[in-house]
Amino acid sequence: xxxxxxxxxxxxxxxxxxxxxxxxxxxxxxxxxxxxxxxxxxxxxxxxxxxxxxxxxxxxxxxxxxxxxxxxxxxxxxxxxxxxxxxxxxxxxxxxxxxxxxxxxxxxxxxxxxxxxxxxxxxxxxxxxxx
Numbered sequence: 782x783x784x785x786x787x788x789x790x791x792x793x794x795x796x797x798x799x800x801x802x803x804x805x806x807x808x809x810x811x812x813x814x815x816x817x818x819x820x821x822x823x824x825x826x827x828x829x830x831x832x833x834x835x836x837x838x839x840x841x842x843x844x845x846x847x848x849x850x851x852x853x854x855x856x857x858x859x860x861x862x863x864x865x866x867x868x869x870x871x872x873x874x875x876x877x878x879x880x881x882x883x884x885x886x887x888x889x890x891x892x893x894x895x896x897x898x899x900x901x902x903x904x905x906x907x908x909x910x911x912x
Contacts, residue, residue: 788817790912791843793863795853801883801900802849808909817843835859836866846871847912848891849900851883864890881908 790809794802799820806818817838819826826834839846846867854860868890871877880888880897887893898908 786842786844787815788838788843789815790845790847791817791839791863791867792847792849793839793854793860793867794849795851795857795860797853798849798851798883801905804905805847805849805881805908808905809912812909814909814912831859832862836862839863840866840870845876845912846878848878848880848888849883850880850886850888850891850897852886854883855886855888864888879912 792802792806792809802818803820806816806821809816819835846863848854848860848864848867867878878891878895880891880895882897882899882901884901898911900908903911
């Protein structure tokens with residue numbers, strides 16, 4: 782069964798990286814990109830089983846999965862669940878994952894050979910333009 786894509790981009794991040802995620806989300810919104818950013822969807826997430834709902838959104842409702850790669854991301858239980866769901870979809874859809882590096886942390890499951898954007902070398906506006 783085909784699932785309707787609600788979002789152009791799903792930004793996945795650790796709680797400690799929320800300022801970076803918010804900056805990216807603002808730039809994407811300015812460009813008219815429909816972005817899933819949890820803070821903006823509190824009403825639809827309230828009362829939901831987030832361990833099921835968030836992975837479903839990232840896997841099935843987004844055209845592009847954008848994880849903000851960092852040491853905090855690797856340590857985050859929530860980010861791990863979102864990443865697992867997205868990687869399931871990435872098996873069938875080339876180019877579904879576009880990592881953005883905040884540091885040099887390796888993330889299990891995300892190949893170091895995937896082309897990425899680097900937030901240390903590019904502004905959020907430049908990154909949003911590429912997305």
